[in-house]
Amino acid sequence: MSTDDIPTQERADWYHDIIANTVAPTRMAFTNPATFAARAGVLNLEKTGVSRFSLAALQAWRTPRLIRQNDPEHYILALITGGAMQVSQLRNDTLVRPGEAVLFNTFHPYNASTASEEGAAFILLHIPRAAAPLPVDRLDEVLARPFITRQGIGAILRQFLTSLESHAPACTPHDFRLLDKTVLDLASGFLAHRFDAWETLSHKTRNRVLLQRIDAFIDRRLNDPALTPQAVADHHHISLRTLYTLFEQHGEGIAATIRHRRLERCRTDLTRPELAAYPIHAVARRWGFTNPTVFSRAFRHTYGSTPQDFRRQARQPSNEPATALSPPQRQDTQKDAPSRNSRTRESSQA
Structure with missing residues (x-):
């Protein structure tokens, strides 16, 4: 409106x-x-x-x-x-x-x-x-x-x-x-x-x-290879057992959640034309996968194709230069000001 x-x-x-x-x-x-x-x-x-x-x-x-x-x-x-x-x-x-x-x-x-x-x-x-x-x-x-x-x-x-x-x-x-x-x-x-x-x-x-x-x-730390269930539990001052119990109600275990979200970020990056010049292991490392073999196996198990085949199928021509691989940045801005006034109305008369 x-x-x-x-x-x-x-x-x-x-x-x-x-x-x-x-x-x-x-x-x-x-x-x-x-x-x-x-x-x-x-x-x-x-x-x-x-x-x-x-x-x-x-x-x-x-x-x-x-x-x-x-x-x-x-x-x-x-x-x-x-x-x-x-x-x-x-x-x-x-x-x-x-x-x-x-x-x-x-x-x-x-x-x-x-x-x-x-x-x-x-x-x-x-x-x-x-x-x-x-x-x-x-x-x-x-x-x-x-x-x-x-x-x-x-x-x-x-x-x-x-x-x-x-x-x-x-x-x-x-x-x-x-x-x-x-x-x-x-x-x-x-x-x-x-x-x-x-x-x-x-x-x-x-x-x-x-x-x-x-x-x-988890979303903020996906690029950190040290993001493990134990690291998550320690940061939130709860036991590993409590963390596992919480995620039982989530429908997906904590380790599976981290892995799935990392794979989704990698999958998205593999479709980006401006990142086509970057090696697949660099894309994987950006999202916390330090072992290329483990990444490739997990990707194929989840999506039914290797990262190389997936990128080849998704690739589109682009003349854009490759950009630096870095996690997205967020920032807040502030804006200040003074004051005003004029005409009055009221929603009900009494």
Whole structure:
């Protein structure tokens, strides 16, 4: 959904209605109503929901009167992806930038505004109060306080929510139920980590969150030949037996998981024309295979052909020069800014 097809004079009303229906009825002031533009996307899972917004500068208030009139009783975890937002609730006030998140709820008054005339972009995770992963009084302690999402479980949660936009259209209703459970587990682990309150989570939730963390750790270290089940267990401070038990529920053992993901990365690289000049053993070594014979045997067993035959079949003409073989790099950027204000509207009259 976007304002692109909405008449200019109706755009503020359109966005006002979108927020009332996806978040909660809210009072708004638009810095420049005549040029206001916004995009929005909404995905309802089962208990939770995810929405994405990018918008021009504005300020929004959730007032006591609006709360009395209509309250969905949701916690909202906002992950900032562009610009910056100023958020105030329960005497807390914070400026949230890209790579950070902030928690607020619909049942206490709040004030939220873009921090510059360029506007902002963010992803919202909607969690019903009844499904809140921690006691309400604990969550109230961190309303309108910044969370870092550039590393650890915060980064896993952010990547998971970001990927939903691309992959959700291909999901079935059964997939949505699984995604709902996963996102609630990740949010629970993320918030529990802030409080050092793992003991408040259920045993199943702790295990599912741990599996998500292990999965992300494996993906980051696939190029390391020293990535073994023992290394994974040591990094997460669990016994090898506990690790094996966790992966029994996963449907694939830990060693098989590591091997399969390495083979998939090698298989992808063998189809890349710009890497055609690189020896197969170099591609294998890039993803943690130190013994070419072991790699070739595992590849043939998994895909039914040797790496050489597979590359030959997949090869396409390319004049691109060979590029250096190095693991993909990730980086976060930050952007700062000042403030704004103007015209006011309210979703309900009383």
